[in-house]
Amino acid sequence: xxxxxxLILIFCGFGIISSAQTLKPGxxxxxxxxxxxxxxxxxxxxxxxxxxxxxxxNKFYFEPGLFYQGKxxxxxxxxNLPEPDLDAALKGFRVPVAxxxxxxxxxxxxxxxxxxxxxxxxxxxxxxxxxxxxDFNSTNWGVFAGAGVDxxxxxxxxxxxxxxxxxxxxxxxxxxxxxxxxxLNAGLRINx
Numbered sequence: 159x160x161x162x163x164x165l166i167l168i169f170c171g172f173g174i175i176s177s178a179q180t181l182k183p184g185x186x187x188x189x190x191x192x193x194x195x196x197x198x199x200x201x202x203x204x205x206x207x208x209x210x211x212x213x214x215x216n217k218f219y220f221e222p223g224l225f226y227q228g229k230x231x232x233x234x235x236x237x238n239l240p241e242p243d244l245d246a247a248l249k250g251f252r253v254p255v256a257x258x259x260x261x262x263x264x265x266x267x268x269x270x271x272x273x274x275x276x277x278x279x280x281x282x283x284x285x286x287x288x289x290x291x292x293d294f295n296s297t298n299w300g301v302f303a304g305a306g307v308d309x310x311x312x313x314x315x316x317x318x319x320x321x322x323x324x325x326x327x328x329x330x331x332x333x334x335x336x337x338x339x340x341x342l343n344a345g346l347r348i349n350x
Contacts, residue, residue, distance in 0.1 A: 179265050182223075182313060183210035184345025190229045191338040205229035207252065207343070216264045221256040221274065229339065230286075247286035248294075254278040254302065254317075266349065268310055275303040278319060298337075299323045308347055315343045 190202035211223030230247045256276035263270030280298040285291045304317025319339045 179215065179219075179350060180213040181210065181348040181350060182213060182221075182345055183348075184208075184313070184315075184343045186225075186315075186341060186343035186345075188227065188229055188342070189340040190231060202337075202339075203230045203232060207341070209252075210345070211254070211256075213258075213265060216266070217260050219258050219260070219265060219272075221254075221258060221276075223252075223254045223256075225252045225254070225343075226250075227252045227280070229337075247284075248282060249284040249286075250280055250282040252278055252280050256302075258306075263308070267308070270308040272306040272308070273304070274306065274315075274317070275301070277301050295324065297323075302341070304341070311347050313343075313345060313347045315341070317341045 185208045186206070188205040188207055190205060205228045207225040207227040209223060209225030209227075211221050213219050213221040226249070228247065228249045232246075254276060255278065256274040258272050258274030260267075261271045261273060278300045280300070282291070282294055282296050282298070285294055298321055300319045300321045300323075302317045302319035304315055306313055306315040317340075319341060321337050321339075
């Protein structure tokens with residue numbers, strides 16, 4: 159039964175990819191904004207992501223994606239110690255689903271300017287050595303908006319995401335929940 163289900167999913171995946179107009183593998187950076195409550199301080203640090211998306215459409219388009227992502231932050235108590243008390247290194251899968259508009263050009267143009275927005279889910283897989291995964295919800299939902307530029311076979315996307323749910327459940331002096339983030343992705347644009 160598992161083999162049959164796997165085969166069905168593979169064929170459905172090939173069907174989706176064959177009807178897509180543009181495949182967009184890419185890598186990028188993310189910058190997380192973290193808020194600490196109480197006497198401590200928090201600093202978001204630069205994270206990373208790798209994955210891709212598939213765009214359907216021409217002038218208006220629909221673009222689901224899947225990225226493996228790492229985001230991190232440092233937390234310090236009010237003692238002003240040179241080393242942080244806690245280093246949060248969260249990893250998981252981010253699934254953005256965007257609806258966009260090509261303002262200049264379209265999916266087949268050599269150069270185009272796009273705007274997009276949508277919703278996303280972050281599915282937590284690892285919290286690092288300093289934290290307990292049981293203190294976190296497994297999923298964090300967000301909304302985002304951004305813009306992108308396509309030049310020949312390359313693309314660059316910049317987006318900002320607002321979290322609408324909390325990620326943590328049990329951390330009393332740190333609010334790593336409703337995190338906002340800036341995402342910068344670049345990669346290849348493969349027209350199918």
